[in-house]
Amino acid sequence: MDTTITLKIPHIHLDPRTKLFMVFVVSSIVLMTATTPLAWVLRIMITLVPLLLLFSEGRGISALCFGLLYTVALLLMKFFLSTQSTGVVMALLTGYCGIVVQFLPAMITAWYLIRTTQIGEFLSAMQKMHIPDGLAISLAVLMRFFPTIKEEYGGIRDAMKMRGIMLGGGHASKMIEYRLIPLLFSCVSIGDELSAAAITRGLGGNKKRSSATELKLTGIDLLLMALFAILAVAFIIAKYL
Amino acid sequence: MNNQTLAAKDFITVGLFTALLFVVEFACGMLGYLHPYVVASYVILIPLVGAIPMMLFYSKVEKFGMITIMSILLAIIMFVTGMGYLGAPLIILSGLIADLIAKSGNYKSFRKTVLSYGIFSLWVCANYFPVIVSAKAYREDLLSGGFSAEYCDALFRAINTKTILILVILCFVFGCIGAFLGKAVVKKHFEKAGIV
Amino acid sequence: MIQLQHVNFEYKGSAFGSIRDLSLSVRQGEVILLCGASGSGKTTILRLINGLIPHFYNGTLSGEVTVCGKVIAQTGLHELAGIVGTVFQNPRSQFFSVDTDGEIVFGPENIGLAPDEILRRKAQVVQEMDLQPLLQRSLFQLSGGEKQKIACASVAALFPEVILLDEPSSNLDWKAIGELRRIIGQWKAQGKTILISEHRLWYINALADRVLYLKDGAISQEWRGDDFFSLDPETFRRLQLRPATIARSFLNTQKEPVEAMPSTDPITLHDYYFCYEQTQHLFRRHLSPHDTKEPLALSIPSLTLPYGRVIGLIGHNGAGKSTFLRCICGLEKRCPGRITLGGQTIRGKHALSACYLVMQDVNHQLFTDSVLSEVLLSMDSPDPERAGEILTSLGLQDYAETHPMALSGGQKQRVAIASAIAANASILLFDEPTSGLDYIHMCAVASLLSALSAQGKTILVSTHDPELLTLCADEIVQLDHGQLAAQYPLDDTSLPRLKAFFEGSCS
Numbered sequence: 001m002d003t004t005i006t007l008k009i010p011h012i013h014l015d016p017r018t019k020l021f022m023v024f025v026v027s028s029i030v031l032m033t034a035t036t037p038l039a040w041v042l043r044i045m046i047t048l049v050p051l052l053l054l055f056s057e058g059r060g061i062s063a064l065c066f067g068l069l070y071t072v073a074l075l076l077m078k079f080f081l082s083t084q085s086t087g088v089v090m091a092l093l094t095g096y097c098g099i100v101v102q103f104l105p106a107m108i109t110a111w112y113l114i115r116t117t118q119i120g121e122f123l124s125a126m127q128k129m130h131i132p133d134g135l136a137i138s139l140a141v142l143m144r145f146f147p148t149i150k151e152e153y154g155g156i157r158d159a160m161k162m163r164g165i166m167l168g169g170g171h172a173s174k175m176i177e178y179r180l181i182p183l184l185f186s187c188v189s190i191g192d193e194l195s196a197a198a199i200t201r202g203l204g205g206n207k208k209r210s211s212a213t214e215l216k217l218t219g220i221d222l223l224l225m226a227l228f229a230i231l232a233v234a235f236i237i238a239k240y241l
Numbered sequence: 242m243n244n245q246t247l248a249a250k251d252f253i254t255v256g257l258f259t260a261l262l263f264v265v266e267f268a269c270g271m272l273g274y275l276h277p278y279v280v281a282s283y284v285i286l287i288p289l290v291g292a293i294p295m296m297l298f299y300s301k302v303e304k305f306g307m308i309t310i311m312s313i314l315l316a317i318i319m320f321v322t323g324m325g326y327l328g329a330p331l332i333i334l335s336g337l338i339a340d341l342i343a344k345s346g347n348y349k350s351f352r353k354t355v356l357s358y359g360i361f362s363l364w365v366c367a368n369y370f371p372v373i374v375s376a377k378a379y380r381e382d383l384l385s386g387g388f389s390a391e392y393c394d395a396l397f398r399a400i401n402t403k404t405i406l407i408l409v410i411l412c413f414v415f416g417c418i419g420a421f422l423g424k425a426v427v428k429k430h431f432e433k434a435g436i437v
Numbered sequence: 438m439i440q441l442q443h444v445n446f447e448y449k450g451s452a453f454g455s456i457r458d459l460s461l462s463v464r465q466g467e468v469i470l471l472c473g474a475s476g477s478g479k480t481t482i483l484r485l486i487n488g489l490i491p492h493f494y495n496g497t498l499s500g501e502v503t504v505c506g507k508v509i510a511q512t513g514l515h516e517l518a519g520i521v522g523t524v525f526q527n528p529r530s531q532f533f534s535v536d537t538d539g540e541i542v543f544g545p546e547n548i549g550l551a552p553d554e555i556l557r558r559k560a561q562v563v564q565e566m567d568l569q570p571l572l573q574r575s576l577f578q579l580s581g582g583e584k585q586k587i588a589c590a591s592v593a594a595l596f597p598e599v600i601l602l603d604e605p606s607s608n609l610d611w612k613a614i615g616e617l618r619r620i621i622g623q624w625k626a627q628g629k630t631i632l633i634s635e636h637r638l639w640y641i642n643a644l645a646d647r648v649l650y651l652k653d654g655a656i657s658q659e660w661r662g663d664d665f666f667s668l669d670p671e672t673f674r675r676l677q678l679r680p681a682t683i684a685r686s687f688l689n690t691q692k693e694p695v696e697a698m699p700s701t702d703p704i705t706l707h708d709y710y711f712c713y714e715q716t717q718h719l720f721r722r723h724l725s726p727h728d729t730k731e732p733l734a735l736s737i738p739s740l741t742l743p744y745g746r747v748i749g750l751i752g753h754n755g756a757g758k759s760t761f762l763r764c765i766c767g768l769e770k771r772c773p774g775r776i777t778l779g780g781q782t783i784r785g786k787h788a789l790s791a792c793y794l795v796m797q798d799v800n801h802q803l804f805t806d807s808v809l810s811e812v813l814l815s816m817d818s819p820d821p822e823r824a825g826e827i828l829t830s831l832g833l834q835d836y837a838e839t840h841p842m843a844l845s846g847g848q849k850q851r852v853a854i855a856s857a858i859a860a861n862a863s864i865l866l867f868d869e870p871t872s873g874l875d876y877i878h879m880c881a882v883a884s885l886l887s888a889l890s891a892q893g894k895t896i897l898v899s900t901h902d903p904e905l906l907t908l909c910a911d912e913i914v915q916l917d918h919g920q921l922a923a924q925y926p927l928d929d930t931s932l933p934r935l936k937a938f939f940e941g942s943c944s
Contacts, residue, residue, distance in 0.1 A: 023321055027320050027321050027322075027323055028326075030323040031323065031325045102323065103322065103323040106321065106322055106323035107322065107323075110321045110322065118534060118535070118536050118538065118539040119533060119534040119535060119536075119539050119543075120534060120539040120542060120543060120546055121539070123546075124546075134247055134251075134252045134306075134310065135252075135310060135313065135314075137249060137252040137253065137256065138252045138253075138255045138256040138259070138310055138314055139256065139314065139317070140256065140533075141252070141253050141255075141256025141257060141260070142256040142257075142259050142260050142263075142314055142318075143535075144256075144532075144533065144534070144535055145256065145257055145260035145261075146260060146264075147535065147577050149260060149261070149264055151577065152801070155796065155798060155801035156801045158763075158768050158794075158796070158801070159796065159801045159802040159804075160804075161767075161768060161789055162766065162768070162789055162793060162794060162802075163802075163804070163814065163815060163856070163860070164789070164790065164860075165804065165814065176290060176293075177426070177804075178804045180265075180290075180293055180294070181293075181426075181430050181804065182800065182801055182802075182803065182804060183261070184261065184293070184294060184297060184431075185430075185431075185434075185436070185800055185842055186798075186800055186801065187257060187261060188257075188297070188436065189530075189800075190529070190530040191253060191254060191257040193525060193527055193530035193531060194253060194530050194531065194532070194533065195249065195250045195253045195254070195493070196489055196493055196525070197523070197525055197530070197531035197532070197533070197588075198249060198253065198533045198543075199248075199249050199250060199489075199492075199493065199514045199515075200487050200488070200489065200514060200517070200518065200521070200522070200523045201518055201522070201533075201543060201544035201547060201591065201592070201595065202514075202515045202518030202519070202544055202547035202548045202595070203249045203515075203533065203543075203547050204248055204249025204250075204252070204515065204547075205513070205514075205515025205516070205518065205547060205548065205549075206513075206515065207515070207547075207548055207549035208549050209546055209547055209549060210545075210546050210549045210550055210551065210552060210555065211546055211552060212538075212542040212545070212546060212552055212555040212556055212559065213552070214552055250493065429806050430806055430840065430842070433806060433839075433840040433843065434840040434841075434842035434843040435450065435451070435840075435843050436842065
C-alpha cells in the first residue's frame with residue numbers, strides 16, 4: 001500500500017528547519033479557534049499540507065488514519081453536534097470531537113516532524129539555528145525515545161495480559177505501578193546502554209559536530225515556509241479583523 | 242566524571258525522563274476529556290503519578306542544569322501539542338527555581354528535593370494559563386470550537402482567577418506529597434533492586 | 438597496542454565482574470577471545486579499554502590502562518572515539534538514530550569529519566559489509582541480526598584501530614552469526630586489533646590468535662587460538678565453556694534420562710494463521726489461508742504435540758517462531774488458532790490462562806517488589822505455603838524477599854517460570870531462554886525444562902542453541918517461512934538431521 005502511494009506522489013524531503021517552522025505556525029494557529037468560514041478553510045488547509053507531506057514521505061497509512069479521524073470529527077461537529085448538545089454521550093462526543101478538531105493539526109505536524117526527520121539531520125539543523133548542543137541532544141533523545149517506550153510498553157502489556165493483571169486487581173495504584181515500574185526499569189537500562197554506545201562513538205565531544213548531508217533550504221522549503229507564513233497571517237486577519 | 246559541566250550522558254538522561262514524564266502526563270491527560278472537573282484534578286493526579294519517574298530522575302541528578310533543561314523541553318512539548326506558549330515562562334521559571342533549590346541541597350538532601358519537586362510541579366498549572374489569562378476569549382473559542390456550553394461552564398467554575406491560586410497551592414502540596422510517594426516507590430523498587 | 442598493568446577494579450556497590458591484579462598486553466592486529474563464566478570480568482576488561490571505566494561506570498580503579506600510547510584514565514571518551522570502537526550485546530539499545538543511514542554516519546559526524554569524508558567512509562563500509570539492502574530503513578523494523586550489522590557498520594565507519602565486541606552474538610540466529618563471523622574476518626584482514634568477549638565460541642574458530650580464560654577477575658589460562666580450538670571436549674566441559682565447534686556440540690552433550698510421563702492424549706493445535714499487515718476491513722474477521730493476498734507470516738493448519746515433553750522450535754529469524762509462540766498463548770487476537778488439550782478446546786483469550794510465555798526480555802514480566810509476591814500475584818487465591826514450595830523447587834527459596842530486578846538473568850527467568858507454575862499453566866512457552874547465557878546457566882535451563890516436563894508440563898522452546906536442544910528436547914518442530922517444515926522426535930537417529938539444519942543455516 002505504502003509503495004503504490006509513493007510511486008504516485010513525488011518524494012518531498014524538507015529541511016528540518018522548514019518542518020520546525022511549520023510546527024511553530026500550526027501550534028500557534030491551533031491555539032486560536034476558527035470563528036469565520038474563511039478561518040475554517042485556512043485551518044483545514046494547514047492540516048492538509050502536513051498530511052500530503054506524510055503521503056509523499058511514504059507514510060500513507062498514518063496520513064490516512066489522521067485524515068479520516070480529522071474528517072469524521074469535523075463532519076460530526078458541523079452536522080450533528082452543537083453547543084446546545086445535552087446528555088452525557090453527546091457532551092462527551094462533543095468534547096472529543098472538539099479536542100480532535102482543535103489539536104489534531106498540531107499532532108499531525110509534530111508527528112510528521114518526528115517520523116520523517118533523521119536524528120543527524122535534526123542535530124545539524126539545531127546547530128544551524130544556534131541551539132546549544134546539550135539542549136539539542138536532549139531533544140533528539142526525547143524524539144527517539146517515544147518509539148522505544150511504545151515498544152517496551154507493548155511487551156509489558158502482553159506480560160500483564162498473561163498474568164491477568166491488566167486492571168491491577170481493581171486497585172488504581174496497582175494499575176499504575178504494574179505499568180510504570182517495569183517501564184522505568186527497562187527505559188533506564190536502555191538509557192544507560194544507549195549513553196554508553198553514543199559516548200564511545202564520540203557524542204558530546206568538544207569538537208564541532210559535522211553533518212554528512214549539508215542542510216540546504218531548497219525552493220520547495222522556501223515555498224512552504226512562505227505558504228505557512230501567509231496562512232498564519234491570513235488566519236489572524238480572518239479571525240480578528 | 243566529577244566536574245560540574247553537563248556531559249552527553251546527562252543530556253540523554255534528561256531526554257529520556259522528559260519522554261517518560263510526558264507519557265505519564267499524556268495518559269493522565271486522556272482522562273481529562275471525561276469531565277472538566279477531571280481537568281482541574283490534573284493538579285493532583287499528574288504531580289502524584291509523575292513523582293515516580295521524577296524521584297528516580299532526581300536520584301540521578303548531580304549537576305546544575307538538568308532540571309532546568311527538562312522544564313525547557315516540557316515547555317516545548319506543551320507548545321507543540323497545542324497547549325500554547327503562555328505557560329512556557331512559568332514552566333521554565335519553576336524548573337529553574339526547582340533546580341536552584343535542589344542545588345542548595347547539593348542534590349542529596351531529601352527535604353530540598355521535596356520542596357524542589359513541589360515547585361517543579363507547578364508546570365502542570367501552565368495548562369490552565371490560557372483559561373485564566375484570556376478567560377472570555379477562551380470561552381468563545383471553546384464554544385465555537387465545539388465544546389458544549391455545559392462543559393465550558395463547568396470548566397470555568399472549576400478554573401478561574403479565584404481558584405487558580407487554590408490550584409497552584411494544590412499543585413505544590415500534591416507535588417510535595419508526590420515526592421514522598423515517589424521516594425517510597427523508588428525505595429521499594431529501585432533501591433531494593435540496587436539500581437539507584 | 439593495548440597495555441593493562443596490574444589493574445584492579447571493583448564496581449561501586451557490587452563485586453560482580455570485578456578485576457583483580459590483571460595484566461595484559463595486546464599487539465597490533467591481534468584477535469583475542471575472552472571467555473569464562475558470567476561475572477568473570479570479560480565485559481569489565483572491554484570497558485577498561487574503551488574508557489567507559491572510569492569515565493562512565495563508577496568504581497575503585499588502580500593500575501594503568503594504555504591504548505595506542507594514551508592513558509585511558511586521562512583521555513576523554515570523545516578522543517577515544519576514533520581509536521577504539523565497541524559493538525555491544527543488545528542490538529536494541531545501542532542506537533542513537535532512528536534510521537540506518539543516520540546511524541552509520543553518527544560516529545564520523547560526532548568527531549566532526551568533513552562531509553565528503555563521511556560519505557566516502559559510509560560508501561566504503563556499505564560496500565564492504567554488503568549493506569545496500571538495509572539503507573533507508575527504520576531501525577525499529579530491523580531484525581536483531583540486521584541491527585547488529587548496522588551497529589558493526591557504525592563502529593567501522595569511525596575507522597578505529599581497536600574494535601571490541603561484547604557478546605555480540607547473544608541475540609542472533611545462526612545465519613546472522615555467520616555474517617558476524619565474516620565481518621570480524623574482514624576486520625582481521627584489515628589489520629585491526631580485536632577483542633571479543635563471548636559465550637558462543639564456535640564461530641570465532643580460526644579467527645582468534647589468542648584465547649584468554651577468565652576466572653574471578655583474573656586470567657587463569659591462556660592458549661594460542663589453534664591450540665584452544667583443538668582442545669578435547671572433556672576440557673571444555675571442565676572449564677564450563679560452550680562447545681568450540683558445531684560438530685562437537687552434538688557429541689559432548691547427553692540428554693539426562695527423565696522418567697517418561699504416562700501416556701496422555703497429545704495436544705493438538707489447529708488453524709494457526711497470522712498476517713502482520715493489518716487488513717483494512719471495517720469489521721475484524723478471522724484469518725484463513727484463502728482470503729488474503731498477503732503471504733501469511735504464519736500458516737499452520739494443524740500440529741500435534743506430545744503431552745508432557747520438551748519440544749524444540751527451530752527455524753531462522755523471521756521464520757515465525759516468536760509469532761507462533763505469541764499466537765499459541767493468545768496474545769495475537771487476530772489469530773483464529775485453537776488448542777485441544779485433554780478433550781477441551783481452548784481458543785482466543787482463554788489460551789492466556791492455559792499457556793504461559795517466558796519472554797525473551799524477561800524484565801517485562803516482573804511487576805512486584807519481591808520474588809514471593811511475584812509468585813503470589815499469579816495465584817487466584819494467594820497461598821504462601823504453595824508459593825514457598827514452588828520457589829524451593831526452583832532453587833529460589835533464599836531469594837523470596839529479594840527484588841526480582843536485583844537477580845541475575847537466569848534467576849529472573851526462574852521467577853517467571855515460578856509464576857507460570859503458580860498460575861497453573863499447563864503449556865509453557867519459552868522464547869530464546871538461553872541467549873546470552875554461559876554454559877553452566879544453559880545446562881541449568883536444560884535440566885529445569887526436563888524437570889518441568891516430568892511434572893506434566895508441556896514445553897515449547899524456541900531456540901538457536903543446538904546445545905540446549907540436545908540436552909533436553911524430546912521432539913523438534915522446524916518452521917520455515919511461517920510453515921511447518923519438519924517435525925521429528927529427537928534421538929540418536931535424528932541427531933544428524935538437526936545438525937544438518939544448524940550447519941546449513943550458518944554457511
